[in-house]
Amino acid sequence: MPVPPPVLHPPFNTVRLSHITYTVTDLATSRAFWVDTLGLQISAETDTALHLRAMEERNHHSIILQQGVEPRAGALAFKLYEDADLDRAADWFSAQGQGTTFTDDPLTGRTLHTTDPHGVPLDFYARMTRLPSIHQNYALYHGVKPLRIDHFNLFSPDVDGSIDFWTQMGFRTTEYTEDAETGKCWAAWMHRKGGVHDIAFTNGIGPRLHHTAFWVPTPLNIIDLLDLMSTTGYRDNIERGPGRHGISNAFFLYIRDPDGHRIEIYCSDYQTVDPDHEPIHWDLKDPSRQTLWGAPAPRSWFEEGTLFEGLAPREPALKAQPIVAP
Template sequence: MPIPAPNLYPPFNIIRLSHVELGVTDLAKSRAFYVDTLGLQVTDESDEAIYLRAMEERGHHCLVLRKSADAAARDLGFKVFDEENLDKAAHFFKGKGLPVDWVERPYQSRTFRTRDPHGIPLEFYAKMDRLPPIHQKYALYKGVKPLRIDHFNCFSPDVDASVAFYNELGFRVTEYTEDEATGRLWAAWTHRKGGVHDIAFTNGKGPRLHHTAFWVPTPLNIIDLLDLMATTGWVSNIERGPGRHGISNAFFLYIRDPDGHRIEIYCSDYQTVDPDLEPIRWDLKDPQRQTLWGAPAPKSWFEEGSLFEGTEVQAPSLAAQPIVAP
């Protein structure tokens, strides 16, 4: 199935990804991981939830950790241009026969929850409380010095269908992996904000959240985090990397939080703001697509992901498998 032509005039205007909520079983352990080790900043906390932001962010939160009996991913949040576009978004999802539930969210204006056709829980809003800037408060920089949330990657049982739906929302494909035998998509990277991706889709049992990524200043920050994790009891939470992806050109590290939610630490991708930018194609059998250099990805990286709360997982319709880098 060919990559759809960019939809430059979608029915409503999504600015960027915004935040994610993760269900965690032990708030204290999660706080030690995300705050004391990674260096995210606490903007509010209670016995039930912790709200976090990264150093360059002015919005109240990019990550919500909520105490839960089960570790699961909840809503993936997106910011739209204004209240008029929020109403247009609600109208769009209703027109598709998808749920639209207006909900109260702390620190956000009017917000609705919905799901994409595969069941990924989504949340849309136009305004979030603003906080004073802290990007020059260098005494606060800790851990890997996370600057901002960068993207989500989700397992999809049908990547072609996921790309087609998000194309309707105005997400443009920057890079993709194609199975030559079938002509179908095995993975695709799509964006709104002008980077390589706001949300990507990888073939697999899904929908499940593969990872949430945070942008950091330099590869040296990733090396510093590895030293820190190796000497503070987190060495077994290092899953993959460091290395460099072929796709996106990113310098990366994958780690797992205390509940197994996967986090990518990420830098060095490129700008994609031109509306006529042609997507880059990768063959599924090219081992450098996932690892330009570095150790091969472990089996867990291909098979494990966070369940979305209340969503049924389906087997993938494409059986093809990539070549793992030697």
């Protein structure tokens, strides 16, 4: 299936992805990983929650770690252009048959809560509490030196359906993987902010969160993180990489936090701001699609993900199989 054409004048204006909440089972253990090892900065800390941001982020947080019983993912949050877009978004989601509610959040103000057709929880806001810039405070840089949150990747039980819905929201497809036997999309990468993606969808049992990614300055930062993790008790948390994706051209590393939440460390993709930017087609059986160079992805990378709170995943309709490492 060819991907639908972009909607250049969507019903509401999404700027970019913003943040996500992870439920973790031991906040102190998670703090040691996300802060002391990865290098995210603490914006706020209580006995039950941590708000974290990366070095270039002025918004209060991009990650919330919330103490809980089982590892889960909360809503995917997106920043809208202006307050009026919240009402436009609410009207549009209601017209699609998706329920909507508003709350007044102390950090994001008036916030819209809704879901996509697969039940993925979504939050939208226009203004978050801002913090002073720290990107030139080089004494704070440590770990992998994360600069900013880059994207979410989800398992979807119907990638074509996800592409269609998110295209109507104004997200534009940059690259996609097609199963030649069925003509269906196996994966897609979609953006708002002018990179390869703010959100991606991969065929699989879902909806589940596959990973959240952070942008880092150079591949050497990833090598430094590997040295650090392998000598500080986190060797087994390294799942895949380093390597370079065919899709996105990104230099990547996939790691797992102490609760199994997957994080991609990511750099070197490309600009996609032109409105007539044409999506790149990949065949599912092309070995350079997932890995231009480096070891193929392990089975865990295709099968394991984080459940969304209160949402039961389902089997995908498409049963096509990519290349999996032995």
